[in-house]
Amino acid sequence: MWFGTRDGLNKYDGYKFTVYKTEVKDSNSISNTFITGMEEDARGIIWIATRGGGLNAYDKAKDKFIHFKHDPKNPSSISSNLLTGMSKDREGNLWICTEDGLNYLEAGKNTFVHYNVNAKSVYEDSEHNLWIGGLTDGLHLLDKNTKKFTTRYTQSPVTTQKLGSPGNSTLSSRNADK
Numbered sequence: 001m002w003f004g005t006r007d008g009l010n011k012y013d014g015y016k017f018t019v020y021k022t023e024v025k026d027s028n029s030i031s032n033t034f035i036t037g038m039e040e041d042a043r044g045i046i047w048i049a050t051r052g053g054g055l056n057a058y059d060k061a062k063d064k065f066i067h068f069k070h071d072p073k074n075p076s077s078i079s080s081n082l083l084t085g086m087s088k089d090r091e092g093n094l095w096i097c098t099e100d101g102l103n104y105l106e107a108g109k110n111t112f113v114h115y116n117v118n119a120k121s122v123y124e125d126s127e128h129n130l131w132i133g134g135l136t137d138g139l140h141l142l143d144k145n146t147k148k149f150t151t152r153y154t155q156s157p158v159t160t161q162k163l164g165s166p167g168n169s170t171l172s173s174r175n176a177d178k
Contacts (some may be wrong), residue, residue: 002046004035009058019066022053028064030056037086039094041107047094049083055096055105068110070100076111078103084135085121095122095130102132112152115142117149 003010009020009030023029032053039047048056054069055078071077080100087095092107095117104113117140121133130142132149139153 003036004048006034008033009035009038021057030058030065031067031069034080036083039086039088039163041088041094045088047088049086049096050057051083052081054078054081055083055086066109068105068112075147079114080111084119087122087124089130095124097132099124099135102105115147115149117142 001012001035003012007019007021008097011018014035018029021033022031030050030053032046032050034051034053035048037049038150041047042058043125043165046058046060048058048065054067057066057068058064070079070081075175077139078096078098080098082099083096084099085097089095094105094107096103096105096112102115102117102119102122104115105111106113113168117132118137120135123131123133125131128144132140132142132145136141138151140149
């Protein structure tokens, strides 16, 4: 079992914990210890979102981390190192929430596509709809065909479909009824 905390990545093998922390002199260590999300892909790579260190891919067989950090000179890099959450869709692609928008990482690729939407959490429902919980502006729905967002619920005085109380419409977790 894997656990992400504000103080590192923890692995429990049924007998003991192994804690992965940043080691300044080791470029193969995790880039940041504040973990905000994790997903495992079909190849067994564990993807770790961090608050300040970007995205990490942990290769269990090699016991090393690969870092994906924002590079202002590379428009295909992740848009920010401040990650707030992430989710894997049915095709195995990663959707990563950052303080500078939503990022899409296609399975098996190393380039990011950026979406200009305020993102705190992301969830794909049973009908393959992608829902994005905003940092401050409610709930959005992505049409995967047109790549456009529809704001569904906000804390706006002009809509009857409101979410949360004024100044408190951050969505930070997700789940679905079965």
